[in-house]
Amino acid sequence: MNDTVAEYFDAAAALIALPVRPEHREEALAAFLVLTEQARLVTEFDLPAEIEAAPRFTP
Amino acid sequence: MIFAASATEIAAWVKARKISAAEVLEAHIARIERHDPALNCFTDRIFGRARTEAAWVDQSIAAGKDPGPLAGVPIAVKNLFDIAGLTTRAGSKILRDNPPATADAPVLQRLQAAGAVLLGALNMDEFAYGFVTENAHDGDTHNPHDPARIAGGSSGGSAAAVAAGFAPLTLGSDTNGSIRLPAALCGIFGLKPTLHRIDRAGTFPFVDSFDHLGPFARSTADLTLAYRLMQDSDPATPAPAITPARVAVLDGWFEQGAAPDMLAAVATAAGGLGATAHATLPEAARARAAAFCISAFEGGQLHKHNLATRPQDFDPATRPRLLAGALQPAEVIYQAQRFRAWFRAEAQKLFETFDILLAPASPCTAPLLGQKTLTINGAEVPLRPNLGLYTQPISFIGLPVVAVPIAGPGLPRGVQIIAAAGREATALAAAAQLERAGIAAAPVAAL
Numbered sequence: 001m002n003d004t005v006a007e008y009f010d011a012a013a014a015l016i017a018l019p020v021r022p023e024h025r026e027e028a029l030a031a032f033l034v035l036t037e038q039a040r041l042v043t044e045f046d047l048p049a050e051i052e053a054a055p056r057f058t059p
Numbered sequence: 060m061i062f063a064a065s066a067t068e069i070a071a072w073v074k075a076r077k078i079s080a081a082e083v084l085e086a087h088i089a090r091i092e093r094h095d096p097a098l099n100c101f102t103d104r105i106f107g108r109a110r111t112e113a114a115w116v117d118q119s120i121a122a123g124k125d126p127g128p129l130a131g132v133p134i135a136v137k138n139l140f141d142i143a144g145l146t147t148r149a150g151s152k153i154l155r156d157n158p159p160a161t162a163d164a165p166v167l168q169r170l171q172a173a174g175a176v177l178l179g180a181l182n183m184d185e186f187a188y189g190f191v192t193e194n195a196h197d198g199d200t201h202n203p204h205d206p207a208r209i210a211g212g213s214s215g216g217s218a219a220a221v222a223a224g225f226a227p228l229t230l231g232s233d234t235n236g237s238i239r240l241p242a243a244l245c246g247i248f249g250l251k252p253t254l255h256r257i258d259r260a261g262t263f264p265f266v267d268s269f270d271h272l273g274p275f276a277r278s279t280a281d282l283t284l285a286y287r288l289m290q291d292s293d294p295a296t297p298a299p300a301i302t303p304a305r306v307a308v309l310d311g312w313f314e315q316g317a318a319p320d321m322l323a324a325v326a327t328a329a330g331g332l333g334a335t336a337h338a339t340l341p342e343a344a345r346a347r348a349a350a351f352c353i354s355a356f357e358g359g360q361l362h363k364h365n366l367a368t369r370p371q372d373f374d375p376a377t378r379p380r381l382l383a384g385a386l387q388p389a390e391v392i393y394q395a396q397r398f399r400a401w402f403r404a405e406a407q408k409l410f411e412t413f414d415i416l417l418a419p420a421s422p423c424t425a426p427l428l429g430q431k432t433l434t435i436n437g438a439e440v441p442l443r444p445n446l447g448l449y450t451q452p453i454s455f456i457g458l459p460v461v462a463v464p465i466a467g468p469g470l471p472r473g474v475q476i477i478a479a480a481g482r483e484a485t486a487l488a489a490a491a492q493l494e495r496a497g498i499a500a501a502p503v504a505a506l
Binding site for chain 1: 268342344345348349351352355363366367370371375378379380382383384385386387388390391393394395396397398399400401403444
């Protein structure tokens, strides 16, 4: 799992042009792993289909 | 001891010419110059401007004019508020190269139009991303009740300055707990109003979805006065009566992991309001998680350019979380914002039965400066992300909260008084009831 997360981390950084310097990578990846654990709590929750995202654009 | 007086008292005395605004100011400056080197609340002191403003207040009164309800009251603001002539740096090194602000933040202008005298800007966690006010660029802010301990954050300078008697009123911001947590750890009152209630113009952002502005004070009267002055329209709602049967202590997530003395503080507040009910805000752990992810994402995206081009200039405590946040998949943020709508609906159901919900403001009293971990539910966990366990689910849905300091020996303990959206008056009335009963109190720290 951690390898998958690390692969995603590096690929996402490249994709959105946010280079992570080698000396910063370990701490940033550790922070990303914490976020991944928190994100699981969010994405595993089954929301009713009619629920809309909180920010709504009002023209 | 003028530095121990409330804003309301100072304004009344100045207007009655019992003391001049200049004398009030000099007393506060003397206290700041004597004690702030040890506490490090202020990052910018603008005493020249303050003396000009105090002189204007005194001249106005001498001319028979009313300078306003904050006549001669010294105030200060977190250094993410624009102050004309100063660079707004939000606790960062990166923004220091920016030109100075050309005008005060509108919300600051409102307080100054009411006669307040601005002392300067206050320390904070870098870019408001933290709960400790241990700042790599500006140093640590120390808790006035025990300088070996943190003041909380991110508005740590704002809370500590009030607790220390440097000003009776300050302003800060709260995205995940940054008003409520330092208020609690420093033993003062803090108000996080309903999301969008206060104009955020002229302040440096952190998370668009959750950023709030609000005041710190040593009394509910001052907190209420500041809150009214900070808005476009004055919601001078008569203070509602608190019905004990409509007050509940939040259980579940809001009890798990809290130190026994924090739960005792909540029980004391509940007793003071005559409450015996408990209520459950379901899925609060997921709400906290969603707030955690959205905050990291929006903050990371806000700072993406500087993270890419000058990452070495960020506080080492901030940089990894912003980098990580910016890289999160869209699915997480979209689902977190959908969950936010669901969680709001759950809270609204609770407010059909209750007017006030009570919860600890923090899981513990003020940790030591430099402390890295905290024990929650018997497990040792990182301190920084876990101090906001009980504040994050509430700001996630923008509810108004008054953080009240529960009177007693030992380190300060704070309780969140949470009301339905737009019902600040109810939360303030409950806080005032506890204050009148002597259950909540915010004495100036003995320095």
